[in-house]
Amino acid sequence: MRKLQLEDLSKQLGLSKTLISMVLNGKGNHYGISKKTQTKVLDEVAKLNYSPNKFAKSLRTGKSNFIGLIVADISNPFYSKIAKTIEQTLFHNKYNLMVCSSDEDESRERVLVEMMINQQSVDGLIVATAHADDSFYAQPRFAAVPTIFIDRVIPLFSANYVTIDNFGGSMEIVNHLISKGLNHIACFAITPMHLSTILDRINGYKKALETNNIEFKTELIKSIHFDQIEQDVEKQLRHLIKEQPEVDAIFTLNNHIAVALLGALRKKEFEKYRQIKISCFDDIELFNLIDNPVLSVSQPIEEIGQNASRLILEVLSGNNKSKLNIVLPTKLVER
Amino acid sequence: MRKLQLEDLSKQLGLSKTLISMVLNGKGNHYGISKKTQTKVLDEVAKLNYSPNKFAKSLRTGKSNFIGLIVADISNPFYSKIAKTIEQTLFHNKYNLMVCSSDEDESRERVLVEMMINQQSVDGLIVATAHADDSFYAQPRFAAVPTIFIDRVIPLFSANYVTIDNFGGSMEIVNHLISKGLNHIACFAITPMHLSTILDRINGYKKALETNNIEFKTELIKSIHFDQIEQDVEKQLRHLIKEQPEVDAIFTLNNHIAVALLGALRKKEFEKYRQIKISCFDDIELFNLIDNPVLSVSQPIEEIGQNASRLILEVLSGNNKSKLNIVLPTKLVER
DNA sequence: GTGAAAGCGCTAACAG
DNA sequence: CTGTTAGCGCTTTCAC
Numbered sequence: 289m290r291k292l293q294l295e296d297l298s299k300q301l302g303l304s305k306t307l308i309s310m311v312l313n314g315k316g317n318h319y320g321i322s323k324k325t326q327t328k329v330l331d332e333v334a335k336l337n338y339s340p341n342k343f344a345k346s347l348r349t350g351k352s353n354f355i356g357l358i359v360a361d362i363s364n365p366f367y368s369k370i371a372k373t374i375e376q377t378l379f380h381n382k383y384n385l386m387v388c389s390s391d392e393d394e395s396r397e398r399v400l401v402e403m404m405i406n407q408q409s410v411d412g413l414i415v416a417t418a419h420a421d422d423s424f425y426a427q428p429r430f431a432a433v434p435t436i437f438i439d440r441v442i443p444l445f446s447a448n449y450v451t452i453d454n455f456g457g458s459m460e461i462v463n464h465l466i467s468k469g470l471n472h473i474a475c476f477a478i479t480p481m482h483l484s485t486i487l488d489r490i491n492g493y494k495k496a497l498e499t500n501n502i503e504f505k506t507e508l509i510k511s512i513h514f515d516q517i518e519q520d521v522e523k524q525l526r527h528l529i530k531e532q533p534e535v536d537a538i539f540t541l542n543n544h545i546a547v548a549l550l551g552a553l554r555k556k557e558f559e560k561y562r563q564i565k566i567s568c569f570d571d572i573e574l575f576n577l578i579d580n581p582v583l584s585v586s587q588p589i590e591e592i593g594q595n596a597s598r599l600i601l602e603v604l605s606g607n608n609k610s611k612l613n614i615v616l617p618t619k620l621v622e623r
Numbered sequence: 624m625r626k627l628q629l630e631d632l633s634k635q636l637g638l639s640k641t642l643i644s645m646v647l648n649g650k651g652n653h654y655g656i657s658k659k660t661q662t663k664v665l666d667e668v669a670k671l672n673y674s675p676n677k678f679a680k681s682l683r684t685g686k687s688n689f690i691g692l693i694v695a696d697i698s699n700p701f702y703s704k705i706a707k708t709i710e711q712t713l714f715h716n717k718y719n720l721m722v723c724s725s726d727e728d729e730s731r732e733r734v735l736v737e738m739m740i741n742q743q744s745v746d747g748l749i750v751a752t753a754h755a756d757d758s759f760y761a762q763p764r765f766a767a768v769p770t771i772f773i774d775r776v777i778p779l780f781s782a783n784y785v786t787i788d789n790f791g792g793s794m795e796i797v798n799h800l801i802s803k804g805l806n807h808i809a810c811f812a813i814t815p816m817h818l819s820t821i822l823d824r825i826n827g828y829k830k831a832l833e834t835n836n837i838e839f840k841t842e843l844i845k846s847i848h849f850d851q852i853e854q855d856v857e858k859q860l861r862h863l864i865k866e867q868p869e870v871d872a873i874f875t876l877n878n879h880i881a882v883a884l885l886g887a888l889r890k891k892e893f894e895k896y897r898q899i900k901i902s903c904f905d906d907i908e909l910f911n912l913i914d915n916p917v918l919s920v921s922q923p924i925e926e927i928g929q930n931a932s933r934l935i936l937e938v939l940s941g942n943n944k945s946k947l948n949i950v951l952p953t954k955l956v957e958r
Numbered sequence: 959g960t961g962a963a964a965g966c967g968c969t970a971a972c973a974g
Numbered sequence: 975c976t977g978t979t980a981g982c983g984c985t986t987t988c989a990c
Contacts (some may be wrong), residue, residue, distance in 0.1 A: 291743060293983060304961045309985060320959060342742035343681040344983035347966050352678065354721075362710065368703035372724055375697065379723070384744075386689075387722045388714070389707055407677035408626060409719075550912050574909045577885050628967060639977045644969060655975055679967035682982050 292338045301332055308333075312340065353383050355600060356410040358400050360392045360418060366570065366589060367416065370438065373593025374414060381601055386410060392418050392480065392514060405433055412600045416440050420482035434603040438596045441484040448603070448612040450595040454485050454569075457585040457618030458492025461567050462539060464583060464620060466500045470537040470565055473497070474508045474528055476521065476545045481511060489541045489569055507531050512545050521548040522555075529561055537565040543572045543584070550580060571621045581623035588616050627673045636667055643668075647675065688718050690935060691745040693735050695727045695753060701905065701924060702751065705773065708928025709749060716936055721745060727815065727849060729753050740768055747935045751775050755817035769938040773931045776819040783938065783947040785930040789820050789904075792920040792953030793827025796902050797874060799918060799955060801835045805872040805900055808832070809843045809863055811856065811880045816846060824876045824904055842866050847880050856883040857890075864896055872900040878907045878919070885915060906956045916958035923951045 294305040301308070303325070310319050311329040346352045355378055359367040375385045386404070390397035397418050404410045412434035419425065422445035425435070437449040465473055475493050478486055490509065497504045510524035528535055540546040546568035553562050562580075571586035595614050602608045629640045636643065643664050645654050651661040681687045690713055694702040710720045721739070725732035732753050739745045747769035754760065757780035760770070772784040800808055810828050813821055825844065832839045845859035863870055875881040881903035888897050897915075906921035930949050937943045 291983095294985095295983080305984080306961060306963095306986075307959085310960095313985080322959070325959080337737070337741065339738070339741040340985095341682070341983055342744040343678045343687065344966090345985080346678040347676070347682050347968085347982090348984045348986085350966075361707065362697075363700070363704040363707035365698070365700055365703070368700070368706075369698040371703075371722070372696065372698035375722060375724060384721055385723075386719055387706070387710060388720075389710060402672070403674070406672065406674040409677040547909065547912065554912070574882065574912075577882065577889070577909075578912050579914065626967095629969095630967080640967090641969080641978080642976060645976095648969080650970095657975070660975085675969095676967050679982090680969080682966090682984085683968045683970085685982075 291341070292336055293341065297329075297332060297336065297338060300336075301329065303329065309340075350408075352409055352411050354386050354410045355383050355412050355414060355597075356386045356388065356400075356404040357414045358388050358390055358397060359416045360390055362387055362389045366439075366587075369589045370416075370593040370596070373590050374597045377594065377597035377601075383411075383601075390418055394418050394420075394424075398424055401430075405430070412436070412604055414438055414596050414600060417442060418480075418483070421445075434600060436596050436600050436603075438592055439485060443484060443487075448599055450592050450599065450614045450616070451485075452587050452592065452616045452618055454488035454618075455492040455495070457587075458489040458539075458541075458569060459496045460492075460618070460620055461569065461583060461585050462493050462496035463500070464622075465537045465539070465565065465567060466496065466502065468565075471500075471502050472508075472532060472535045473502075473537040473539055474510065474532065474535050476524065476538055476540040476549065477509055477511050478541050478545065479511045479513045486541055493539060505532075508535075512548075514544075517544050517548045518551070521545060522552050525549065525552055525558060525561075529558075535564060537567060540566070540568045543568050543570045546575075546582060546584075547572075550578065550582070553580070575621075575623065583623065584621045585618040586621050587618055591616050626676070627671055628676065632664075632667060632671065632673060635671075636664060638664065644675075685743075687744055687746050689721050689745045690718050690932075691721045691723065691735075691739040691748045692750075693723050693725055693732060693748065694751045695725055697722055697724045700907075701774075701922075704924045705751075705928040705931070708925050709932045712929065712932035712936075718746075718936075725753055727753050729755075729759075733759055736765075740765070747771070747939055749773055749931050749935060752777060753815075753818070756780075769935060771931045771935050771938075773927055774820060778819060778822075783934055785927050785934065785949045785951070786820075787922050787927065787951045787953055789823035789953075790827040790830070792922075793824040793874075793876075793904060794831045795827075795953070795955055796904065796918060796920050797828050797831035798835070799957075800872050800874070800900065800902060801831065801837065803900075806835075806837050807843075807867060807870045808837075808872040808874055809845065809867065809870050811859065811873055811875040811884065812844055812846050813876050813880065814846045814848045821876055828874060840867075843870075847883075849879075852879050852883045853886070856880060857887050860884065860887055860893060860896075864893075870899060872902060875901070875903045878903050878905045881910075881917060881919075882907075885913065885917070888915075904953075910956075910958065918958065919956045920953040921956050922953055926951050 297308050298305045308329055310316055311326050316326040357371060362368055378385055388400045414436045416439040417437055422442045437447050439451055441449050441451050477490055494504055510528055512520040546566055552558055567583035569585055571584040575582040602610060632643050633640045645651055646661050646664040692706060697703055713720055723735045749771045751774040752772055757777045772782050774786055776784050776786050812825055829839055845863055847855040881901055887893055902918035904920055906919040910917040937945060
C-alpha cells in the first residue's frame, strides 16, 4: 500500500498539485483560489487523511520544523521538565523536538551540535551547554542558526539566554542561614565547576558571607564530582568535620548533593552531626517528607522552558520583540 | 555562506558525486573503489566537515533515521530515564530520537502517531500507549511501521513489547506484607485504570490475598486520579480509615501515590495511623531518606530502554533474532 | 483562478 | 573502477 501523495489527490480531484499545495499551505486566498475549490480540496484531504511528506517538504523549503534540544542529561528531572514544557509549546506551533543528552561532555555536545547543524536537520537549537567558553559557539558558521541557551550561560558571550538568578538565589539562602544565627557555613559544590550556574552560586555564597562580615575560608568549599556524588559526599563530609568541627550549616549547590548528604547523615558514623542545618539550591518536593527541615530555593523550571520556546519561535518567525536575555528569580523555601 | 554540498566536494576533488556518495555510505569496497581514492575522499570530507543534507538523503532513501518515542509524560522520571537509555543506544546506531508526550490522552496519542507516520518522519515507533484496546493500532496501515510497545501492553493485541512483570511484582509485595503478619491490606490504585500495568498490579494484589485465604473486599481498593494525586489520597485515606479502621497496610500502585500518602500521614489528622505499613510499586531512592520504612518493588528501568531500542533496531535491520515479547522481572526492596 | 515545469540535494541503476 | 542520469515528493515561479 503506497503512501498517499499529492499526485494521487491531484488525480482524484482533477486539480493540479500546485493548487492543492497552495491550499494546504494556507495560501489559497493569497493566490485567489475560489472558496469552493478550497473547501473541496480541504475536505478531500481530511477524508483521505493525507499529509505531505516531511522530507520532501523540508528539502524544498529549507525548513525542517525540528528544534534540537541538547541538555546534560534528559533523565535529570530538571531537564526533563524543561523538555516537556518546550515540547508542548513547540507542538502547538507545528515544531517537533529532537532531544539529545551531552552527558556533561563538551566534545559530545560539539558532536551533537555539528550533527544537527551540518545535516541541516534543525531550524533552531536550545542548549544547556557544558562549555565554559565561547570558542565553539562563537564560530561564524553558528551565527546563522537561531540558538537559545538555557540554564547555563557562557560568560562574556553575547547570546540569547534564559537562565535563573543563581547568584541572587544563593545569596538569599546563605543570608537566611546567617540571619538564623548560623555562621560556620560550608558549601558543597559540584564538579565540573566551570559552569556558569555553579560559579554564580559560589559567588553568591561568598558575597553573603562578605556582606555579613563572616570570614571565608577555602576549606569551607568542598567539591563533589557529579558522577560519584554519594562517595564524594561522604568523603568530603569526613574532611569537613575534621577540619572545621564547628561547622553548623552546609549549603549544597544542587539537590542531588543534598539528598546524598541527608543519606550520609543517617549513618551511625555521622550521628553527632545531625544537627547541622542542610540547605540546598533547587528544591524538591520530597524534602517535605523528611524530618530534617531543609532550607532551599526553588527554580521556576516550567518558566525556563516556556521562555526558551517562546524566544526560539520569535527568532524563527523573524519578529523578536522580547528581550532576549532572561534571568528568572528563585524563591526561598523555608521549612 | 552556502551550505557545503556534494557538488562542491565533487569539483574540489575532481570526482563524481556518485563516487563520493558511495564512499561516504561505506559502499566503497562493494563498488570496488580503490583504497587510495577512498582515503582521499574521506580526508577531504573530514577536512571540510561535510555531512549530507538529512532531508535530501531521507527523501531519496525513504529512511528518516528518526525513531519516535511517545510516552505519557516525558517529565516523569520513569519515562525520562527510559528516554535517556533509548536516545544513547540509538545515537550509537545513527538514529535520532523524536520525543512526544501524550499526556495520558488517547486522542492526543493518536494525533502524534498519525503525524509521525503520515509525514513519514519516523522509521519506527516506541510507544508507552494510553490505549486500552487495539482498535487504533490494529489498523492495517500501521502494520508496516515497526513499533515496540513499552511499559503498557494492549491486551489481546499481538505486538512487540517490553514490559515488566506487574502481576508478579505486585503479588510478591503483597505476599511479603502478609508474611509479616499484616492482613488488612488496602490498595491505592491509579485512574485511568484501564492500563495494562495497573490492571496487572491489581490482579497481583488480589491473587496474593486469595492464595493466602484473605478475603478481598471492594472497599479496600481506592482509586486516585493521576491528575490530582494529593487531594485524592487524603480523601480516600479518610474514607478508608472510616470504612476499614483495622487496615494495617496500604499498597500503592505507583510511587507518586506513596509519596503523597507519606505526606498525608505526616498531618495531625492522620497521626493515629502512622503505623500503617506503606508499600509501593516502583521504588525511588528517596525512600531511603525517610524514617518510615517503605516496602517496594523496583523496576529495571534502564533495561526497558535497552531492550526497546535493541528490538527496534533489530526489526529495522530486518534480522529480528530476539524474542519480541519481553517481560522483565521486578526486585523486592525491603527496608 | 489554475497548471506546467524546474529544482531542492541526494542515491542508485546503469553504462562504460 | 568511475561517471551520467533519473527521480524521491514537494513548493513556487512563471505562463496562460
